[in-house]
Amino acid sequence: MNIKSPFVLKQIIEHRQLFTQLVAYIEEHDGDVEIPSRLYRFIVRQAIQTEATQGNDRERDRIRYTLSEDNLLRERLIIRKDPARGTLVLAPFVVDMLRHFDIGRMRGLSQAELEDLRDGLNQSLAAFQELPIDLKNDDFTDELRLLRRRIQDTLGKMQESIAALEAQGDHLADQVEQQDVGSLEGAAETRRALENINRIYQRYILPALEFLDPKTRFKKGVPAITAIRRIAKLAGESDQPALNEEMQLSANAIQSYVKDIDSLRLSLERYVRQDRQQRQQYDAVERAFNAIRLATEERHDDSFRNLYIPVRHAAIQSPGTFAGIKRMRFVRLEWHDIDHRADIEEFTDRRIEELRSQLDKAGSVKVDPARARRSEAELQEQLRQHEVQALLERWTIPDDCQDLHASLHDYLGSHLEGYTLNDLLEALDWVMALPDFKFHARFQHLEIAHGELALSYHPLIPREAPATEITV
Secondary structure, X not given: OOOOHHHHHHHHHHOHHHHXXXXXXXXXXXXXXXXXXXXXXXXXXXXHHHHHHOOOHXXXXXXXXXXXXXXXXXXXXXXXXXXXXXXXXXXXXXXXXXXXXXXXXXXXXXXXXXXXXHHHHHHHHHHHHHOOOOOOOHHHHHHHHHHHHHHHHHHHHHHHHHHHHHHHHHHHHHHHHHOOOOOHHHHHHHHHHHHHHHHHHHHHHHHHHHHHOOOOOOOOOOOHHHHHHHHHHHHHHOOOHHHHHHHHHHHHHXXXXXXXXXXXXXXXXXXXXXXHHHHHHHHHHHHHHHHHHXXXXXXXXXXXXXXXXXXXXXXXXXXXXXXXXXXXXXXXXXXXXXXXXXXHHHHHHHHHHHHHHHHHHHOOOOOOHHHHHHHHHHHHHHHHHHHHHHHHHOOOOOOOOOOHHHHHHHHHHHXXXXXXXXXXXXXXXXXXXXXXXXXXXXXXXXXXXXXXXXXXXXXXXXXXXXXXXXXX
């Protein structure tokens, strides 16, 4: 029995909550388009059982015939079936339809996908530059049809990408805000959510902004919006006002998505900074723990005969490192049936008694020179920060400022003795924290060299600055 594709798609849509498992499988396997036949048959059996429990015997038989693999293959909804390997490949539009129903399974456009879209529009630009713009020319009309399809594809994918990124970003942000970081499980969940937010920010948000920025410079070709506007200019010069207007509107429609992407960037930046800070804290704790473990291994002789870690050992010079995790419970380290935690606690209690007796006799305790030098360095760093902030309180951002990094560099270099690039970074953190800060990053790499160091950065420009197209 041959059942036409509209009826097949209707059955899939009615049971879409089951068929979205196919999209989940594809996403879990990083876009692998081959689906195990057993997974598809399992989903069909679930749909049949759903109808059977409701007593719809006629509908159950209809699903069995409609969603059979052979019927989908005849209707070109399955484009390939491999019985030997037990796999099948659904038509791309069917997978896109299922993704549309389950927005949480959708993904943002990656760097490679955005580059593919830009290359297609650059190919259309090259073709329009070589062909005469004549609607009666078949070669031109073929290229125009291909260009329109590429523009529609870009608009559709950008819209889906933004919807997917918004859904995933909101979900992950809720996870971060609702987790109890005081427990190990909550801290682990929060860390995973922050890592996923950082991955979305780096892999999807920043490449999308670069794709939509007409000022971005590429090694080959021009930005996608620039390519469409150049095609519009060629149409206007060839006395095709309707085509010129169509291309201009298409370019504006694509560029309008930059506001949505930029709002996503602003909403996720706080979590990206939190993820970076948390990674640094975890690294500090891990380094301190490894130092203690190494010191324990060095002093261990299978019997632990009163051999303790020296009080001046580098591993315990900064006990404040562990101050933030007092409530966390560590898994006991089983090593030759010895409780190292109890041994360290015993050593700590004994050492405290020794220091107290030393204080009673001498009236003071000798300060560790290494720790004193570190405290002095921290004090100097705080004084330097106050000096930089005092200068910034007397500084006003120039009205014509088009590079905040360069303006701060020039101002601090002329007013701050012993100026370094670290002072510039401190000043930027202070300025960007102001409530009336209205600058955003231009996706262009610049560099400031000072002394033996150089700083690579994205220039910060006023948010109200108009974006003009670069034409050649």
